[in-house]
Amino acid sequence: MTHKTTSHAVVVVAALLAAVVTGCASVEYSSPGKLKNVSVKGAPGAEAGRHVAITTSGYNMFWYIPLVSGDLRWDDENRDIKGGFKLFSDQVGFQELQTALQKIAETRNCNLADVAFIDSDGFYADVSWGGLIGMFFGSSQMGVSAILVPRENSAK
Amino acid sequence: MNKIAKTIAVVSAAAALAGCSSYSEIAKWNSSVTVNDGELPVASFVTQNFSYQLLWCIPICTGVPWTEGAGDDGIVDEYNVRLFTDMATIDGNLDSLNHALDIVGSHRIAQLKTVEDDCKAWSLFLFNRHEVRTQCLILPETPKGK
Numbered sequence: 458m459t460h461k462t463t464s465h466a467v468v469v470v471a472a473l474l475a476a477v478v479t480g481c482a483s484v485e486y487s488s489p490g491k492l493k494n495v496s497v498k499g500a501p502g503a504e505a506g507r508h509v510a511i512t513t514s515g516y517n518m519f520w521y522i523p524l525v526s527g528d529l530r531w532d533d534e535n536r537d538i539k540g541g542f543k544l545f546s547d548q549v550g551f552q553e554l555q556t557a558l559q560k561i562a563e564t565r566n567c568n569l570a571d572v573a574f575i576d577s578d579g580f581y582a583d584v585s586w587g588g589l590i591g592m593f594f595g596s597s598q599m600g601v602s603a604i605l606v607p608r609e610n611s612a613k
Numbered sequence: 614m615n616k617i618a619k620t621i622a623v624v625s626a627a628a629a630l631a632g633c634s635s636y637s638e639i640a641k642w643n644s645s646v647t648v649n650d651g652e653l654p655v656a657s658f659v660t661q662n663f664s665y666q667l668l669w670c671i672p673i674c675t676g677v678p679w680t681e682g683a684g685d686d687g688i689v690d691e692y693n694v695r696l697f698t699d700m701a702t703i704d705g706n707l708d709s710l711n712h713a714l715d716i717v718g719s720h721r722i723a724q725l726k727t728v729e730d731d732c733k734a735w736s737l738f739l740f741n742r743h744e745v746r747t748q749c750l751i752l753p754e755t756p757k758g759k
Contacts, residue, residue, distance in 0.1 A: 498723040
């Protein structure tokens with residue numbers, strides 16, 4: 458293999474890894490007004506709110522050795538949680554998701570409704586789907602979704 | 614040989630496209646069994662939409678949210694696909710939910726939940742399959758006996 462070919466291979470592998478790790482954590486909101494025609498039981502004022510879903514995932518080697526995981530960070534500039542990643546660390550957990558969700562709600566002066574946690578069994582699925590490398594790599598994924606209900610609406 | 618290869622390529626492409634079609638269903642409750650607080654739901658609703666992305670960011674194909682038409686028997690909509698865009702989002706699923714509520718005739722819901730899922734195994738082979746799944750119970754506009 459020539460030096461040039463090796464360089465290209467390194468760049469491609471680096472690009473692939475970058476693409477994978479940047480997708481390890483995400484926060485997605487519905488647009489304002491998407492719930493305006495909906496009445497949610499036990500959550501007065503939800504029609505003025507927004508639906509939010511937070512997801513984190515991580516890769517492990519030999520089941521227990523963390524390689525990279527999503528990282529839910531506070532972004533001072535935008536005053537919001539944003540998705541990042543951390544190498545050799547496992548940040549995939551209900552505590553991290555819950556803290557991020559609470560921070561989002563407090564910052565927007567909202568209460569929460571229909572909080573639902575999801576713990577995916579992607580680890581086991583990957584073992585069978587990943588073929589050759591599936592024996593060595595696994596992934597875990599957790600998420601939470603909720604409705605952000607503005608406090609001035611929920612108080613009515 | 615060339616013909617066989619072309620056929621295989623076309624069938625594979627069709628199978629891949631079908632794999633990212635959206636699916637929505639209104640499952641009528643059809644029972645006197647009640648849920649929390651003695652509520653008798655009208656139906657449960659689920660919508661799931663998929664998109665395939667190259668390198669996590671370049672959209673290849675996506676399912677289309679159910680926002681018009683009654684669907685099969687007014688309860689199921691599927692096999693809507695579009696190329697080079699990504700419509701697998703919470704907004705898209707809430708559009709489908711709103712459409713389903715219009716069809717059912719009630720806009721009162723409970724237990725709204727959204728799951729976002731990225732298929733890790735595919736990502737290791739350049740492609741990511743992104744799935745957004747939204748579920749809820751549809752309750753009668755006015756609770757019975759109230």
